[in-house]
Amino acid sequence: MQMRAATYHKSGEASDVLSIIQCEKPEPGPGQVLVRVSFSAVNPSDVKTRSGKTPRPIDDFQIPHMDGCGRIVAVGPGVHEGRIGQRVWLWLAALGSRWGTAAEYTLVPANQAVALPDSASDELGACLGIPAMTAHECLLHAGPVTHKKVLIAGGAGAVGHFAIELARWAGATVIATVSTPDKAKLAQQAGADFVVNYRDDDVADQITAFTNGVDIFVEVAIVDNWNIDLAVAAPGASIATYATDGRELSIPIRECMAAGLGLRFFLLYTHSRSALSLAAQSITDALAEQALTPLPHLTFPLDDIALAHEAVENGESRKVLLDLRDSDT
Known part of the structure; x- marks a missing residue:
């Protein structure tokens, strides 16, 4: 099955290297979950990686963005099927992986898709991460x-x-x-x-x-x-x-x-994944007690991802998000 995704194949200016493509939806492997993304966050580090200021290896193509929010739609071997349908917030999705959150679907290790309390909005979930x-x-x-x-x-x-x-x-x-x-x-x-x-x-x-x-x-x-x-x-x-x-x-x-x-x-x-997993649970505990609130945010559709990156580069003070809820495959 196909999905829409933002990708780049080399570093460069946002308008030059980012494009929206149709590609095959990935299948979850052992210990992984497939998430239908609702919001993808644009962090300054995402922009720096795409621009080449802090480059990372590209595995044929790169779907950008580390953070986001969505709902688990499939699980791989070793992941309890009861997690299907769970709302989750995502962290470091694109670290060492081509499957960032700037797409209709992303693939992450199960522990990097953290249950989102009912009281927390998708926008808040997408703002967490980094x-x-x-x-x-x-x-x-x-x-x-x-x-x-x-x-x-x-x-x-x-x-x-x-x-x-x-x-x-x-x-x-x-x-x-x-x-x-x-x-x-x-x-x-x-x-x-x-x-x-x-x-x-x-x-x-x-x-x-x-x-x-x-x-x-x-x-x-x-x-x-x-x-x-x-x-x-x-x-x-x-x-x-x-x-x-x-x-x-x-x-x-x-x-x-x-x-x-x-x-x-x-x-x-470079922080240990075990420490980050513990941090994610602590953050979720704070969410459950409604101790965390969304950042002021500015939202773009997936098609305008280059404009979203440029907004971050130009010093936009609000959190920049991509809204993928109504993205059509």
Whole structure:
């Protein structure tokens, strides 16, 4: 049976290399499930991979996108048939596989199709994946955060949004940094206890006055924020950083040693699958308790995938999704 899918055969500009094709629907093998996709999320890393900035091997063709949401329609050997019909959210679908989520159907290992609680919308399910799992692992990299003071840099971004919500769910006090009043509102809506504009001259003073020391940092711009982080860190604090713009960071080692500061560099794609599976279950527990909310999103049809990629490249602040619910084979 045929399906519609977005594919590319080589890296390049979105409008040059992305095309919509008809191809054979894959069949699930041992331990796999076939999912009818409802929404496919476009992450910055998906765009970078397609453009060639962070290239990955292409197995004849590549259907892009790691994250999405849908319903299981078939299972392979070793997967309980009771999972057929289950609504699921998907993570890292295209990592080491040609079957990303930008298609009517995708094929993933069963544990990468995680049951979606009835209370969670498909749009929320599609928004999870990379942002929520990055948030979870950075937030908890040094252990439980109950009663801890947590600083989320970039609190209005996708990772920041879920980091705030997961931290509140876990019982932490949450400080978020943002760049505009509108983004401050988003961080507050997500549940941040204190929000500060990182462009203010007295950012460190404001944070210290509120917290008297931060225990855990979820950091998106460590080079820009290093001096602030060091100034507000409590003794024994720990920083997890998950992004880079390529600049180098010079660290005052003696000062860090005296503060007992921990520093963890995080890349989701090299993180252990067992740890990510545990993170997925924890995220689903938070979903079941309605602790997570959808990101503001902008939706495109599958046929406009190039425009969707260009929107991400041009700095669209909303989460970009492809809507495949009414896609016709």
